[in-house]
Amino acid sequence: MSSIYGGRGLELVAGQGAVVRDAKGETWIDFLCGNGSALFGHCHPVLVEAAQKALPSPWTISSSLISGARDGLREALSSLLPKGRVFLCNSGTEAIEAALKLALSFRPGRKKIVALRRAFHGRTMGSLSLTFNPQYRKTWAEFLLPVRHVSVEDAPGAIDAETAVVFVEPVQGEGGVYPLDAATGTAVTKACRESGAILVTDEIQSGWGRCGSLLAGSQIGLDPDIAVLAKGVAGGLPIGAIVWRGELGDFPPRGHGSTYGGNPVIASVALASWGLLHSERYPDRAAESGDFFASLIEGLGSPLIREVRHRGLLLGAELSIKADPAVRELQERGVLALNAGPQVVRFLAPFTAEREHFVTVAKTLGEVLEKLKNARDAAD
Numbered sequence: 001m002s003s004i005y006g007g008r009g010l011e012l013v014a015g016q017g018a019v020v021r022d023a024k025g026e027t028w029i030d031f032l033c034g035n036g037s038a039l040f041g042h043c044h045p046v047l048v049e050a051a052q053k054a055l056p057s058p059w060t061i062s063s064s065l066i067s068g069a070r071d072g073l074r075e076a077l078s079s080l081l082p083k084g085r086v087f088l089c090n091s092g093t094e095a096i097e098a099a100l101k102l103a104l105s106f107r108p109g110r111k112k113i114v115a116l117r118r119a120f121h122g123r124t125m126g127s128l129s130l131t132f133n134p135q136y137r138k139t140w141a142e143f144l145l146p147v148r149h150v151s152v153e154d155a156p157g158a159i160d161a162e163t164a165v166v167f168v169e170p171v172q173g174e175g176g177v178y179p180l181d182a183a184t185g186t187a188v189t190k191a192c193r194e195s196g197a198i199l200v201t202d203e204i205q206s207g208w209g210r211c212g213s214l215l216a217g218s219q220i221g222l223d224p225d226i227a228v229l230a231k232g233v234a235g236g237l238p239i240g241a242i243v244w245r246g247e248l249g250d251f252p253p254r255g256h257g258s259t260y261g262g263n264p265v266i267a268s269v270a271l272a273s274w275g276l277l278h279s280e281r282y283p284d285r286a287a288e289s290g291d292f293f294a295s296l297i298e299g300l301g302s303p304l305i306r307e308v309r310h311r312g313l314l315l316g317a318e319l320s321i322k323a324d325p326a327v328r329e330l331q332e333r334g335v336l337a338l339n340a341g342p343q344v345v346r347f348l349a350p351f352t353a354e355r356e357h358f359v360t361v362a363k364t365l366g367e368v369l370e371k372l373k374n375a376r377d378a379a380d
């Protein structure tokens with residue numbers, strides 16, 4: 001087994017909503033949520049029911065056959081963009097690969113690909129080319145596609161008639177939880193429209209309601225040609241999806257495909273999750289509880305917190321110290337979180353987190369920071 005796995009030394013055997021449990025009965029508030037993919041929390045009854053209903057029927061069929069569940073999901077997703085067309089796959093990085101191929105096929109002859117500094121778009125070779133972090137890239141740097149990584153401020157000016165495609169995360173998650181501002185979002189959209197560059201918004205972490213709307217880019221003037229989704233779409237089952245403006249066309253014949261993409265079991269769960277977004281008003285509630293949580297963390301007044309940045313339930317607390325010891329200490333005290341870059345503690349609370357969970361997590365973070373501050377002061 002690769003050393004990628006199991007580093008936290010924690011095996012979970014059960015979970016309900018925002019709470020998970022190990023075999024000894026010890027519980028954690030889970031604001032890690034499978035790196036944000038358990039967006040509805042664990043074992044949401046509506047999603048469990050959808051999976052159970054789908055399981056006795058064929059799990060996987062060829063993409064050349066028709067699936068009612070896939071059609072339903074296609075219809076739902078296509079409503080996100082004008083005359084939206086949809087491609088389904090199995091993960092975020094795969095969806096980015098699909099978006100990259102599709103965009104380049106729409107703009108033959110153009111060679112320039114633009115992405116942002118701090119961007120994270122995945123780890124396969126195309127998406128790794130778009131990812132900024134040199135640590136993730138260095139071993140394969142010579143094989144990657146030429147991508148111009150520009151600062152947020154420089155982005156609109158970097159888009160020109162040579163540009164085939166521009167990739168933007170409405171909120172940079174992995175790169176440190178940096179929400180893009182509306183002035184930049186609007187300017188990037190305008191530059192893409194004027195130059196004819198294809199605008200791709202990577203909503204893998206920010207989308208599907210987590211940040212307060214189905215697509216977070218809609219809050220900041222990002223009007224994509226292609227929107228990319230994954231993570232929470234099927235409540236934690238593997239899925240990736242891209243939606244694009246239908247008038248742009250389609251993949252060239254035999255230009256793309258996926259064995260499992262859009263399989264009936266996962267499409268059924270994703271369709272149920274789409275239903276929940278609307279029936280439970282989860283995006284609105286994410287905006288409200290995210291603001292509440294941010295105010296609790298700001299209210300801690302810890303001298304170790306430099307800044308709290310959030311959109312809805314995607315929240316990062318930037319520290320003046322390394323984030324890893326804080327994440328470890330949180331786990332010791334019953335809270336699962338993750339880092340986003342070296343100094344940011346990231347919380348990816350599920351829609352089903354309750355007020356008491358936010359209060360407990362904020363209080364625990366306060367205790368952890370107090371302990372780390374005392375340790376630092378003692379060492380000075």
Ligand SMILES: Cc1ncc(COP(=O)(O)O)c(C=O)c1O
Binds near residue numbers: 123230231
């Ligand atoms: C914005 C963004 N893009 C792409 C990815 C890659 O998704 P996956 O891990 O499903 O390949 C991630 C995963 O964290 C992400 O946050």
